[in-house]
Amino acid sequence: MVLPEQWTLWLSTGLVFVPLVLVLVFLFSAALRRYLAGSRRRLDESERSTPSSENPAAFVAASMQGVIQRLREQEKELERLHRLERERLQQTERLSEAVTRNMPTGMLIVNSAGLITSSNPAAEAALGVRALSFRRYSEVFGEPSMLTRLVAACLHEGQTFRREEVDHVTPAGVVRRLGVTISPILPAELPVGTNPPRGPDRKTSGALILLSDLTELAALQRQMRLKESLAALGEMSAGIAHEFKNALATIQGYAQMIRNETDADEIREAATRIMQETRALSHVVMEFLRFARPLEIEPGDVELAPLVARVVSEVSELMPGVTVAAEGEFGEVAGDEGLLRQALLNLVRNGAEAVASQPDGRVWIRGMYLVQAGQPVQMVAVLDNGPGIADTELSKIFLPFYTTKPQGTGLGLAVVQKIILQHGGAIEARNRPEGGAEFLLTLPLRRTPAAEAVESAAARI
Secondary structure, eight states, rough: OOOHHHHHHHHHHHHHHHHHHHHHHHHHHOOOOOHHHHHHHHHHHHHHHSTTTTTTTHHHHHHHHHHHHHHHHHHHHHHHHHHHHHHHHHHHHHHHHHHHHSSEEEEEEEETTTTTTEEEEHHHHHHHHHHHSSBBBHHHHHHSSSSHHHHHHHHHHOOOEEEEEEEOOOOTTTTEEEEEEEEEOOOSOOOTTTTOOOOGGOOEEEEEEEEEHHHHHHHHHHHHHHHHHHHHHHHHHHHHHHHHHHHHHHEEEHHHHHOOOOOHHHHHHHHHHHHHHHHHHHHHHHHHHHHSOOOOOOEEEEEEEHHHHHHHHHHHHHTTTSSEEEEOOOEEEEEEHHEEEEEEEHHHHHHHHHTSSSOEEEEEEEEEEEEETTTEEEEEEEESSSSSHHHHHHHTTSSSTTHHHHHHSHHHHHHHHHHHTTTTTTTEEEOOOOOEEEEEEEEEEEEOOSOOOOOOOOOHH
């Protein structure tokens, strides 16, 4: 059987095409199997690394493991920070201990029960006592000592004592002069910025005591005061000798004239001069005795306002050519009214004498209230518009028998200084920038009728 030519062509083409198609199908199926196998492997790995939400238990366990891992990392970081903080704290404690141990000032810490919880070698050396820790402060200081009373007041009433000086007797019987500062230790729960209560209601956790041995310094100060007293005594003796020498020479001269004269008038005149010189000597002796002997102060409440008005009136009558006035605030002080009047009268009269030759001579008394070292004080300033005080004389004007007046004894200002000091006050002399001199008197106030002052003396005068 003979096939047509067309069929022969189709048959030959089919024989060639069919194997080619089969090869292509085989290659495609092999590539597809390889791709599917790789996809399945990646899917398995993904399922092993991240639990599927279709498995809640595995997902929760994996999440907890992640949280625990992060907590462990944070715990390690916290341990590292805690270790660093502990090392810094230990370093600070070592530094604080070294500073306390080597500081030259003695330090004691007393708790609210009265036991010494901390001390340093300087405190042991100042008190002359070893092993102070956990001993009662009253046992170490002594029951009747002033230091014990100060610490008790600090613990029970919360009082603060600054730069106090007390005597302490060591167990060896040595008396030492100690400088003491005592501060209360307030409870830690006290809110910041609140004012703690005063008096018995003020609760304290303890007291901080700072001690300084002032024994040698006190001895040096006593020696300096003794030298100054001897120097002042020498100057007083020289002044007295000078006054007596001049007066006695005059008396001797007039006595010689009386012996040689026969004229009654000349004898009478010489006798009068002798009487004048003896009165002058009596005045010097009385002024010296007034300065040398202790002042007998009759304590009382002195209202300064009427006292100042009386002084102004007396000096105005004595020297009418000088304007004398008073201004400011004057309160009540404790003391002897007669002595205080004498001191103020002497200062105002000296100022009036200094400006008497000037056409516009003026002296005024200015009063004000101040607060010094936490205590109210009365400041009285006596000012004038005179020539002032020479710089070379400022340091000498309070010395006995030092005077620039022809008829002066040199004891007036020395007596004024003594009166003010024995009233617990202070006196200072200086020149005013505007011209003239001023004397500043400071006296402790018994009560202040006006508001307490907060300005300093230098700012107000």
